[in-house]
Amino acid sequence: MEFSKEKKTILSGVQPSGNLTIGNYLGAIRNWVALQNDSFETHNFLYCVMDMHAITVRQVPAELRRRTLETVAIYMACGIDPEKSLLFVQSHVPAHAQLGWVLDCYTMFGELSRMTQFKDKSAKNAQNINAGLFTYPALMAADILLYQADLVPVGLDQKQHIEITRDIAERFNQIYGNTFVIPEPYMTKTGTKICSLQEPTKKMSKSDENPNACVLMFDKKDDIVRKFKRAVTDSDTCVRYAEGKDGINNLMSIYSCFTGKTYEEIEREFEGKGYGDFKLAVGEACADGLAPIQAEYARLMADKGYLEGMLRENADKASYIASKTLSKVYRKIGFLAK
Numbered sequence: 583m584e585f586s587k588e589k590k591t592i593l594s595g596v597q598p599s600g601n602l603t604i605g606n607y608l609g610a611i612r613n614w615v616a617l618q619n620d621s622f623e624t625h626n627f628l629y630c631v632m633d634m635h636a637i638t639v640r641q642v643p644a645e646l647r648r649r650t651l652e653t654v655a656i657y658m659a660c661g662i663d664p665e666k667s668l669l670f671v672q673s674h675v676p677a678h679a680q681l682g683w684v685l686d687c688y689t690m691f692g693e694l695s696r697m698t699q700f701k702d703k704s705a706k707n708a709q710n711i712n713a714g715l716f717t718y719p720a721l722m723a724a725d726i727l728l729y730q731a732d733l734v735p736v737g738l739d740q741k742q743h744i745e746i747t748r749d750i751a752e753r754f755n756q757i758y759g760n761t762f763v764i765p766e767p768y769m770t771k772t773g774t775k776i777c778s779l780q781e782p783t784k785k786m787s788k789s790d791e792n793p794n795a796c797v798l799m800f801d802k803k804d805d806i807v808r809k810f811k812r813a814v815t816d817s818d819t820c821v822r823y824a825e826g827k828d829g830i831n832n833l834m835s836i837y838s839c840f841t842g843k844t845y846e847e848i849e850r851e852f853e854g855k856g857y858g859d860f861k862l863a864v865g866e867a868c869a870d871g872l873a874p875i876q877a878e879y880a881r882l883m884a885d886k887g888y889l890e891g892m893l894r895e896n897a898d899k900a901s902y903i904a905s906k907t908l909s910k911v912y913r914k915i916g917f918l919a920k
């Protein structure tokens with residue numbers, strides 16, 4: 583993949599902090615693939631595995647290492663093409679930590695205190711409310727701003743982090759003159775917030791303790807169908823998208839993502855049928871949608887050497903791009919040149 587200064591840049595990433603869910607796929611990775619395939623001529627694509635973010639919550643080292651490589655294989659199995667996109671690992675590019683520190687000094691305590699992800703995660707990890715969890719958004723801003731990304735495809739839960747990134751970038755630009763491109767979040771109409779199958783007002787999350795609440799990208803067909811069968815709905819019987827029908831709305835958005843059907847088409851398809859038929863259809867559409875990804879993933883993981891070699895090369899490529907921004911920043915803030 584050749585990086586061109588003339589093109590716009592799209593960047594995103596996932597934390598390798600657990601098994602990926604269909605929320606990660608439908609809310610993020612699926613859109614990365616569509617963008618890559620549609621805008622290859624006009625954009626640079628960078629897709630990173632955010633392992634430095636993952637350690638804000640305790641990880642088992644061997645698992646983190648394994649999942650980091652697996653996540654790269656997942657990106658590719660979903661359709662990220664290493665000829666078109668630069669795939670790399672965050673910790674392989676020291677500039678993330680370096681710019682992250684600088685941006686810490688341009689990010690306000692009050693702003694960080696308002697981040698909902700910080701509030702949620704610190705409530706869940708009361709034993710380990712570490713400084714990294716708090717300053718996480720400044721590192722995320724560094725991930726994005728280092729590559730002068732124009733567009734960041736993410737799910738709804740990350741929108742607030744893109745907003746703070748914009749604020750940090752604007753603040754820096756105001757003090758030192760134009761330095762960073764101000765990024766925009768990119769979200770599609772459906773799939774930006776896939777909810778838990780058990781508590782459909784809550785986001786589906788890879789850290790959910792209830793295995794029936796989330797569908798993992800590598801669940802087997804039987805498990806997927808069973809989880810959808812058990813999905814919490816309501817006492818109505820009619821499949822329609824409406825306020826207050828959170829469970830059904832969630833299933834409709836999942837079905838829509840996998841089949842490409844609109845909500846009206848789905849309502850027509852299930853007219854006169856019950857929730858049981860609908861849940862089965864959603865489960866099957868989901869399992870069928872994931873099957874080719876699962877097969878491709880198994881093929882890719884059979885050659886770990888190839889993945890590791892690619893990551894080594896890409897670490898240099900990403901470091902080179904990142905170093906341009908970092909040296910500009912260092913110069914502007916007054917660090918003495920080497």
Ligand code: TYM
Nearest residue numbers: 594595596597605606609610632736737740774775776786
């Ligand atoms: P993470 O690892 O929590 O999630 C990765 C991507 O998946 C999306 N997502 C969802 N979308 C819809 N419904 C859901 N239930 C759902 N769950 C997760 C997330 O919105 C995200 O797009 N902070 C980021 C990782 C990150 C990053 C970055 C992303 C670090 N640096 C720079 C973009 C750019 C995170 O924790 O994502």
